[in-house]
Amino acid sequence: MSSHASESCPEGSFPAVELQDVHLSDSGSAGSPGSGSDRNPINDSRHDGAVGSQENHKYHVDEALTHIGFGRxxxxxxxYTGIxxxxxxxxMMLLSFLGPFVKCEWGLSPSQxxxxxxxxxxxxxxxxNFFGYVSDTCGRKIGFFATAVFSSIMGFGSALAPTFAxxxxFRAMVGIGLGGVPVALTLFMEFxxxxNRGKWLVVIESFWTVGTFFEAGIAWLVLPTLGWRWLLGISAVPQVLLVLLYPLLPESPYWLAxxxxxxxxxxxxxxxxxINKASLPSGSLEVSCAAPTTTSNENARKTEKQRGACAFFKPICNMLKSCGALYTKELRTTxxxxxxxxxxxxxGYYGLVILTTE
Structure with a gap:
């Protein structure tokens, strides 16, 4: 029968049975090892899906910090923030030492x-309120730096004050700078x-005790010999140290996100x-909002120019608005x-501290 089929076929053609054999052999050779075509399409789709899910995974800053862990x-x-x-x-502690010495030198009344x-x-x-607004608007790093610079300058100004007024x-200006020091706690907690935040919040509070003991020791050594001006100048040194170490300070990843x-x-x-010898989670970081574009920045500038003098009061309005958020129905009781x-x-605390020297 095969000879009959071969006879009936024209020259240059092949029987259907032989063509089927050729197709089967080709498919078998294509699936041979080393040919690269023996992959299971189901496994390929699962593998591609797993890779795609890792690439599309979004993680938050808190998840990244938990994955990294507490380290160096x-x-x-x-x-740094403890300083x-x-x-x-x-x-704050020097207030209990400053008053009696200034009172004796300038003959002040108790009310003065x-x-x-x-x-x-x-x-x-x-x-x-001011430095809290600055740290929320311009960044924790800028707010912290502004606090350290302002406090150190006004602290040295206090030491050089020629009159009681x-x-x-200058002490009022120092108080303004000290109002921004809690930005340091916020910056540390956001890393x-x-x-573990509850535990480390208590640990960083111990630096307050260290500073109190240190100030008492300085006052014991300096006041009887060098006087209260040297005490004010030495007390401003930690803020100067923060300014010198500022290039090492990072921005908060929470604020950036x-x-x-x-x-x-x-x-x-x-x-x-x-630095902690760890790794980030797979995927990309999820941020709270899109970064402002150049066009949106230009439009914002034009809007501010159109407002004119009203733009001057915008930071004050935003500051008051942020404070007002604490007294909403949900947060008022807390x-x-x-x-x-x-x-x-x-x-209780400041009353006892200030009256200690009395």
Whole structure:
């Protein structure tokens, strides 16, 4: 039968059975090892899906910090921001030593002596809102730097004050700068994994105790020999140290992510992971909003110019608006309770500290 089929086929053609054999052999050779065509399409789709899911995975800053863990970078941030907290304690503790010495030198009345403390706290009331707004608008790093520079300059100005009125003014300015010191605590907490923040918040508070003891020791050594001006100058040194170490200070990845600056936030997190000898989660960082474009920035500038003088009051309005958010229906009870707790603690603590030398 095969001979009949071969006879009936014209020259140059092949029987159907032989063509089927050829196709089967070709498919078999195509699936031979080393040919690259023996891959299972189901496995390929699963593998591609797994790779794609890793590439499309989004992680938050908190997830990245938890994945990295607490390490050498957080220890550096602890001591850096702890210096600011210790310096704040030194500036507040010296009030208990400054009043009696100034009173004796310039013959002040008790009411005049109390102005030194009063204007410091009035300055803090303004500074805590102003520098809080700066750190939210311009960044934690800028807010922290502005606080350190302003406090150090006004601290040395206090040491050089020629009159009592000038001394009160400079101490009020120091109070404004000290109002921004809590930015240091915020900056440190935004580098700590969320599971450990309660513990490390207590640890950084210990720097306040260190600063208090240090100031008492300096006063014991300096006041009897060099006088109160040297005490004021030495108490401003920690703020100068913060300014000198400023180039080492990073920006908060939380703040960068909240402003839509994904690449900058990922760069900071990558540096933290490298120093801690860890790695970032797979995928890309998810930010809170898109980064502003050049067009949107230009439109914002044009809008500000059109507003004219009204734009001058915009920071004040934003500051008041941010404070007003604490008294909304959802937060009003918590805010008032915190006010009462802090007021009670401050009256007890500062009342005892300031009256210690009396």
């Amino acid at each position: 970078y957080q220890w550096f941030m602890l001591f 600011a907290w210790a310096g704040d304690a030194m500036e 002596e109390s102005l030194l403390t009063t204007f410091v706290f009035l300055g803090m009331l303004f500074g805590v 000038a001394l009160v003014f 700590v994994p969320s599971a 909240s402003k839509g600056r994904q690449l900058a936030a990922e760069k900071v997190l990558a540096k933290v992971a490298r 805010t008032l309770l915190l006010h009462f707790i802090w007021a009670a603690c401050s009256i």
